Amino acid sequence: MSNLSLSTIPLDWVRAFEVAGRTGSFTAAAKETNVTQASISQRISNLEQRIGARLFVRNPRGVTLSVEGEVWLPYVTAAFRSLDESYEEIFGLQREKITISASASVNELWLSPRLRNWQGKHQPQIVLSTMVLQAEDNLLDATIRVQYGVGEGKNQHKTPLYAEQLSPVAAPELLAGQASWLELPRLAVSGPRPGWHDWARHTGDPITPVPKIRFDSFSAALSGAVSGAGVLLASLPLCADLLDQGKLVRVSDHLLEPQETYWMMASKDGLTKSQWTNVIESFSLG
Numbered sequence: 001m002s003n004l005s006l007s008t009i010p011l012d013w014v015r016a017f018e019v020a021g022r023t024g025s026f027t028a029a030a031k032e033t034n035v036t037q038a039s040i041s042q043r044i045s046n047l048e049q050r051i052g053a054r055l056f057v058r059n060p061r062g063v064t065l066s067v068e069g070e071v072w073l074p075y076v077t078a079a080f081r082s083l084d085e086s087y088e089e090i091f092g093l094q095r096e097k098i099t100i101s102a103s104a105s106v107n108e109l110w111l112s113p114r115l116r117n118w119q120g121k122h123q124p125q126i127v128l129s130t131m132v133l134q135a136e137d138n139l140l141d142a143t144i145r146v147q148y149g150v151g152e153g154k155n156q157h158k159t160p161l162y163a164e165q166l167s168p169v170a171a172p173e174l175l176a177g178q179a180s181w182l183e184l185p186r187l188a189v190s191g192p193r194p195g196w197h198d199w200a201r202h203t204g205d206p207i208t209p210v211p212k213i214r215f216d217s218f219s220a221a222l223s224g225a226v227s228g229a230g231v232l233l234a235s236l237p238l239c240a241d242l243l244d245q246g247k248l249v250r251v252s253d254h255l256l257e258p259q260e261t262y263w264m265m266a267s268k269d270g271l272t273k274s275q276w277t278n279v280i281e282s283f284s285l286g
Helices: 011-023 026-033 037-051 067-091 104-117 136-141 196-203 218-226 240-244 273-282
Strands: 056-059 062-065 097-102 125-130 144-149 156-160 166-170 186-189 213-215 231-235 261-267
Touching: 011 026, 011 037, 011 067, 026 037, 062 067, 097 104, 097 273, 104 125, 104 218, 104 273, 156 273, 186 218, 213 218, 218 231, 261 273
Parallel strands: 097 125, 097 144, 186 213, 186 231
Antiparallel strands: 056 062, 144 261, 156 261, 166 231
């Protein structure tokens, strides 16, 4: 093996070893690389013969890495990861326009105030597109999607916008002369966030009075709360500026902290790692 040069070994043989070692199966490796299981097996056998060492132990139940294979695999995986990333950055799609599709509330209350960091000379054009909940076809043209949930999805760049916290807020004038906020009118918002019933289960507060006003966007509901129309179960990160300005105040020390929040997500095939990192840094999410 002292005279062996890696340059004489076909790259697809090494790739077959890496995928099989990482997935723990010749069958899984064949599926990932879109070749037959027999082809994977043959390439690995050729590689073993060329280097003069067994990389896998074959048995009736499948294959396991040999000692030599287990030692070599992390180096090979790191090398392919570096090769893939460098290929993406040099030859991948460099977008001149990045479209972010999000709800009107997230665009207005979270993303727009952070766009001051996007004014560099060499930045691509950025478009904030309002996501219409009833028309998911809008997502097809989006480079980046902002969706409420737990960030599920494979082959995705993804990061949460913030840790969600919910608590009732109201205009200070609405509280004047009131013994308890629990007697004040309540506002409701359509959408994925927990609502007043969830709040009642968490705190034991009564679910009455039943909201007589419902909004289809959080930003509109905030305007209603600021005007004194009622108490709103609000996302505290999205109304932080209004709280700081004293236009709204929290009326309870309790917090709802759901696992779900807004996630910024993009396909790794549609945006290079450097462009994704640039977006994250520009919106101060990193």
